[in-house]
Structure formats: C-alpha cells, structure tokens
Amino acid sequence: MNLFPAEFFAELARHSVRRSHDEGWQVCRHPEFTTLGYELRAWQRGDTRRQVNWRATARSRQVMVRQPEREVGGQLWLLLDRSASLAPQNLDRDIAQRRLALALAWLALEQGASLQILAGEQCLQVEGWSQRDAVRLFLQQLPLPAGRVAFALPSTPLRAGTRLHVLSDPWFCEETWRRDGLLAGRWTQRLWTCLCLPQEHRPPQEPLLVQDVETGQKLNVDLSDTSDFARDWQQFRKAHVLAMQQLGFHYQSLDCLAAAKDAAGILQRAAFHHVL
Amino acid sequence: MSFESPWALAGLLLFWPFWRWLKQQQPQLWPVGGLQPFQASKVQAARQKALRPPAFWWLLAAYGLACLSLSQPRLGHPSPLLVVDHSRSVQESGLEPPRGFAEVRLIGDWQQAVGQKALLAALEEVSPGRPVVVWTDQPPPTHLPAWVEWRNQDFAGSDVGGRILDALPREDGRWVVSWMLAPGQQARIRQGDWQSVMLQGGAGLLEVEVGKLPAVLEMIQNEGARMDQWSLPSVEFVLPPQASSAWCAALQALWPTASCRLGQQAQDAEVLQIWWNGKAVPLPQEWLSLNWVPAPSEEQLQTLFAPWHAWFRAKYPPLPPQEAWPGQDQADASFLPRQGAPPNTLPLARIIWALSLICAGVGWWLLPQRQKNHDYSSAV
Numbered sequence: 173m174n175l176f177p178a179e180f181f182a183e184l185a186r187h188s189v190r191r192s193h194d195e196g197w198q199v200c201r202h203p204e205f206t207t208l209g210y211e212l213r214a215w216q217r218g219d220t221r222r223q224v225n226w227r228a229t230a231r232s233r234q235v236m237v238r239q240p241e242r243e244v245g246g247q248l249w250l251l252l253d254r255s256a257s258l259a260p261q262n263l264d265r266d267i268a269q270r271r272l273a274l275a276l277a278w279l280a281l282e283q284g285a286s287l288q289i290l291a292g293e294q295c296l297q298v299e300g301w302s303q304r305d306a307v308r309l310f311l312q313q314l315p316l317p318a319g320r321v322a323f324a325l326p327s328t329p330l331r332a333g334t335r336l337h338v339l340s341d342p343w344f345c346e347e348t349w350r351r352d353g354l355l356a357g358r359w360t361q362r363l364w365t366c367l368c369l370p371q372e373h374r375p376p377q378e379p380l381l382v383q384d385v386e387t388g389q390k391l392n393v394d395l396s397d398t399s400d401f402a403r404d405w406q407q408f409r410k411a412h413v414l415a416m417q418q419l420g421f422h423y424q425s426l427d428c429l430a431a432a433k434d435a436a437g438i439l440q441r442a443a444f445h446h447v448l
Numbered sequence: 449m450s451f452e453s454p455w456a457l458a459g460l461l462l463f464w465p466f467w468r469w470l471k472q473q474q475p476q477l478w479p480v481g482g483l484q485p486f487q488a489s490k491v492q493a494a495r496q497k498a499l500r501p502p503a504f505w506w507l508l509a510a511y512g513l514a515c516l517s518l519s520q521p522r523l524g525h526p527s528p529l530l531v532v533d534h535s536r537s538v539q540e541s542g543l544e545p546p547r548g549f550a551e552v553r554l555i556g557d558w559q560q561a562v563g564q565k566a567l568l569a570a571l572e573e574v575s576p577g578r579p580v581v582v583w584t585d586q587p588p589p590t591h592l593p594a595w596v597e598w599r600n601q602d603f604a605g606s607d608v609g610g611r612i613l614d615a616l617p618r619e620d621g622r623w624v625v626s627w628m629l630a631p632g633q634q635a636r637i638r639q640g641d642w643q644s645v646m647l648q649g650g651a652g653l654l655e656v657e658v659g660k661l662p663a664v665l666e667m668i669q670n671e672g673a674r675m676d677q678w679s680l681p682s683v684e685f686v687l688p689p690q691a692s693s694a695w696c697a698a699l700q701a702l703w704p705t706a707s708c709r710l711g712q713q714a715q716d717a718e719v720l721q722i723w724w725n726g727k728a729v730p731l732p733q734e735w736l737s738l739n740w741v742p743a744p745s746e747e748q749l750q751t752l753f754a755p756w757h758a759w760f761r762a763k764y765p766p767l768p769p770q771e772a773w774p775g776q777d778q779a780d781a782s783f784l785p786r787q788g789a790p791p792n793t794l795p796l797a798r799i800i801w802a803l804s805l806i807c808a809g810v811g812w813w814l815l816p817q818r819q820k821n822h823d824y825s826s827a828v
C-alpha cells in the first residue's frame with residue numbers, strides 16, 4: 173500500500189498556507205496576539221466562496237479571502253507512540269499516525285518552525301521547508317510498532333516557544349510517560365491526539381480471548397452481555413481524557429478507518445477537529 | 449445391517465461446516481492494547497465449555513441421521529438381486545428390465561447365447577438367503593426355490609413357434625435364409641410381394657432372392673399372423689474420392705439397404721468408412737489395401753465380397769437356436785438351497801429420515817439469536 177498517495181497530498185495542499193508547495197509565496201506572520209485569529213490575502217485559484225471577506229474586498233477593490241492564522245516559527249516536537257498497542261490487529265492506526273505526522277510536520281516547516289520527531293527509539297531533527305522530504309523518508313522507514321512506550325530523548329534543551337504534539341492511542345499508561353520525563357518539560361502548547369480504531373469501540377459481542385499485545389497477558393471475556401463492557405469502556409476513556417487534561421494537554425480524539433481508502437479522510441477529520 | 453446405497457455415508461465426510469462451527473464456539477483471540485476495560489466482562493475458564501449451544505449437537509445429530517438415511521440401511525435383510533438375461537434375443541425384444549434394484553448382474557451378450565443353465569450357474573454364486581429376481585425370455589427351470597423369482601412373463605408372446613435365425617447374402621446376389629419351426633407348425637417366408645413355399649416344422653435353409661428391395665423378411669402363418677421378422681441394419685459406405693459409381697453399385701448389390709457416396713477430400717479421410725446403424729465401425733482389413741480405381745474390372749469388384757461376408761458374419765452372427773428357441777435345454781434347479789430370507793418390511797430409512805427432521809427442527813429452534821453490535825464511540 174502507498175503510504176502517502178496522491179490524494180493525501182491533494183488534501184494536504186488544501187490545508188496548507190501555500191496553495192502549491194512549489195510556489196514561492198510569502199507566509200503571512202501573525203501579529204503579537206496570544207490568540208489565533210485570521211489573516212487576509214488576495215484571492216487565489218482554489219479558494220472557496222465562503223472564504224471571501226466581502227468587506228475587505230470592498231475596501232481593497234480586489235477579492236480578499238480570510239485564512240486562519242497559524243502558529244509560526246518556534247519549535248514543534250512530534251511524539252509518536254510506537255508501542256505495540258498502536259497496531260494490535262492491523263496497521264490502520266500506524267498508517268494514520270504516519271500520515272498525520274507528515275501533515276503536521278510539513279505544515280510546521282512551511283510556517284518556519286523547526287521540527288523534532290521522536291518515534292520510539294528513532295529521532296529526527298529538521299529545519300526549513302527544503303528538508304520536508306527527509307520527514308517523509310523518516311516516516312516511511314519507521315519500524316513497525318512493537319514493545320512498550322519508550323523515547324530516546326535528545327540532549328539539547330528545549331527552546332522557548334516549543335510546542336508538543338503527541339500522536340498516541342487510547343491505551344495510555346501515565347507511569348510510562350512520567351518515567352520518560354516528557355511531560356515535565358516547559359511547553360508553550362501541549363496537544364494530545366488520540367487515534368482510535370473502530371473495533372476498539374465495537375468489539376465482537378461474543379466470547380473472546382483478549383490478549384494485551386504489550387504484556388502478553390490473556391483474559392477470557394464474554395461480551396454477549398454488553399452492559400458491563402459499555403460502562404467500563406466509557407470510564408476508561410473518560411479517565412484517559414481527564415488524565416491528559418490534568419497534565420495540561422488539549423485532548424482530541426480521531427477515528428482511524430481502513431488505511432487503504434482513508435488517506436484524505438484522516439486529514440479532513442483532523443482539520444474538522446482542529447488537530448491540523 | 450446392510451446398506452443399499454453405502455456411498456451416501458461418504459456425506460459424513462462433509463463435516464466441515466460443523467467443524468467450523470465447533471471452532472467458532474471456541475473464543476476468538478482478540479488482540480488489544482490493554483485489559484483494563486475488559487475486567488468486568490471476565491469469565492471463568494469452566495464457563496467456556498458451556499458456550500457450545502445445544503443446537504449444535506441437535507443439528508449435528510440431524511446431519512448424521514440424514515446421511516445414514518440416504519445410505520438406505522436394511523436390518524439383516526439384503527436387498528434383492530436382479531439377474532438380467534442380456535443375450536441377443538432379449539436385446540432384440542426391445543423390452544427394458546425392471547428398475548429399482550440396487551444391484552444388477554448381466555448374463556451373456558449379443559454373441560453369447562444364454563440358457564437356463566447359464567442363469568442357474570449365476571444363481572449359485574449368490575449368497576445364501578438373498579432374494580433374486582431373474583429377468584429372461586427363457587421358461588423357468590424345474591424345482592425352482594421360493595427365493596428366486598423367475599420373470600419371463602414379459603416375453604410370453606415370443607414363443608410363437610417359429611424364428612428366422614439368419615439371412616446372409618451370396619455372391620450371386622441371392623440370399624440364404626435359415627429358419628426354425630416348432631414341430632407341427634407351418635409358415636412361409638415373405639418379403640414384400642414375394643412369398644416362399646410352405647415350410648414345415650423343423651429347421652432348414654431357404655434360398656431366396658430379395659434383389660434390390662429393402663430386405664425385411666417375415667415369417668408368417670397361414671392365417672397371415674406374423675411369427676417373426678428379420679431386417680438388415682442400415683449401412684452407409686463412404687468411398688475414397690477417387691472411387692467411382694461402379695464401386696457403389698457393387699456394394700449396394702452386396703447389401704440392399706446400403707447407401708453409398710464418395711467422400712469429400714476436406715471432410716472425409718481417404719480410406720473407406722462404414723457407418724453401421726449410424727455408428728462408424730472398423731473396416732474389413734482386406735478392403736484397406738484395395739485400389740479404388742475409377743474404372744474397376746470385374747475381378748476387382750468381386751474382391752469385395754469375401755471380406756465383406758466374413759466381416760458381416762463376425763459382426764452379425766446367426767441367431768443361436770438356443771436364443772431362437774427358449775427352453776430347449778430344460779434345466780433342473782433342485783441343486784439350489786431351498787431356504788430363502790424372509791422379506792424385509794421395516795422402512796428403516798424412512799424412520800431414520802423422520803428422526804433427522806425432528807433433530808433438525810429442534811436444533812433450529814434452539815439456535816441462539818444474534819445481538820446487534822453496539823457502538824460505544826459516543827462514550828467519549
């Protein structure tokens with residue numbers, strides 16, 4: 173399967189500041205506001221009618237469109253959870269994580285930010301839009317998810333204005349993250365995107381032998397009576413969200429569908445939920 | 449217990465759907481990222497054994513009983529054997545043997561005469577106690593045991609007192625007809641408008657000239673009732689393309705019912721072909737070396753006859769007197785065992801089939817209902 177097919181880049185381009193990544197457009201830097209607003213620029217091919225700002229258009233005598241501002245500059249740390257729980261049955265979530273990571277990395281690079289990607293024991297540091305292909309190559313060559321959560325922290329100290337974005341799964345283990353010291357850093361922004369698989373919401377309602385892919389432990393369960401599992405799943409997820417929020421993360425959940433047909437869909441859902 | 453259709457038991461090998469269901473009853477391995485949400489749904493290992501529903505066993509029993517019923521078991525009483533007289537006289541009668549017998553044994557063939565003794569010899573090989581039905585045109589031998597049913601009633605009209613045994617063409621175009629009549633019987637040979645002299649009881653040869661007319665010979669009584677009929681099979685000769693109509697005329701002189709044509713190069717092989725009653729048959733070997741010149745001489749035409757005569761004799765031998773006159777060799781069946789097997793009146797297959805349907809009904813009624821999948825994604 174093609175990890176980054178053409179429709180993926182087509183969808184990414186729609187969310188990009190640059191209309192075409194090969195054109196030398198200037199990125200509008202936002203003023204010193206603490207909250208993100210929007211910026212105005214001239215209409216370009218591909219803009220929709222809803223983006224048109226009619227007041228600005230009347231003032232400037234050319235069609236002006238509004239575009240949400242983005243954080244620019246600074247440093248972005250992308251943490252990819254590469255534990256075995258990321259892909260317990262198939263690679264759909266693994267592929268969705270890589271695609272989302274590439275989208276976040278490219279958008280950050282074109283905004284002028286420097287990028288640090290931590291994926292298990294793998295690490296990549298790039299700066300500048302010209303190094304975007306190194307990100308793609310890095311994500312393509314990542315090993316399959318295995319083992320437990322672990323990160324090789326670089327020795328460089330955090331810069332001011334460093335943002336943290338974690339792409340993980342619902343099977344969060346707070347002790348592991350605290351142990352690695354990642355959560356104690358001085359981050360200006362903390363984002364946690366939880367990627368969920370449909371079968372985790374809807375397991376088969378029949379007797380199952382569930383197995384923890386990280387520890388190997390097994391458990392005989394019978395989900396024919398759905399009330400127990402429904403209650404426990406809700407509590408588990410709520411506890412997860414609460415733990416993240418208490419750690420200062422802005423939490424968001426995204427569903428991962430079949431990777432073969434969801435190259436563009438994952439970006440659409442990410443944009444809808446303000447992950448991108 | 450014996451089985452009339454033991455092959456049906458092979459259906460038990462189609463156990464795969466039940467095996468798959470059996471495997472499905474075992475819990476499916478479900479990899480997950482953690483076990484915490486599943487703790488409340490934990491079950492004990494012992495409870496797993498009860499996961500196979502009773503419906504599985506009822507339907508399995510229904511499946512096994514259905515296979516057993518299809519094999520048509522019989523308790524201790526073997527199915528009757530049908531012994532069929534497959535001789536020429538029976539085949540020429542055009543009658544079909546009775547149906548519904550699991551085992552049929554054919555005795556004799558077109559060229560081998562079958563009498564009462566040959567049929568009794570076949571009965572000697574039958575296992576003791578097994579009922580036998582003999583279907584033949586031969587009259588029953590004497591002292592036949594009760595467990596042998598001798599059916600020759602279908603051929604009751606065959607014994608009319610006279611038969612045409614054979615008719616063979618001669619080189620000069622005349623035909624020689626051999627015939628038999630019962631003592632005291634009188635009959636004539638008729639072919640179209642021509643009738644022979646009155647024939648008296650006994651056996652003999654009659655030279656007739658049937659010429660170019662279709663050779664259907666009849667043996668008729670004084671009153672005009674037909675006792676027997678004899679006809680030539682249809683033959684088609686396909687000659688090589690280089691042959692001529694002279695060859696065709698010579699062949700048709702040999703065989704009044706023959707048709708003859710010259711083969712086309714693209715469709716037919718160069719060698720001669722003979723079609724006998726619509727089927728291609730092997731040729732007389734001597735004909736294969738003939739030189740089919742366009743203008744044959746008399747000597748060359750006369751070379752056709754001898755091989756054809758021998759070939760026809762081998763293909764269509766004369767009717768043996770034994771076949772023509774059933775019952776000539778009256779046999780004694782007293783050497784056969786007297787005690788037979790009592791008839792089997794228990795419809796075991798039907799009883800088993802009924803049980804199978806009952807088990808299937810119970811199993812179907814006990815099948816567990818599937819629940820709809822619930823979506824918990826709205827929990828968060």
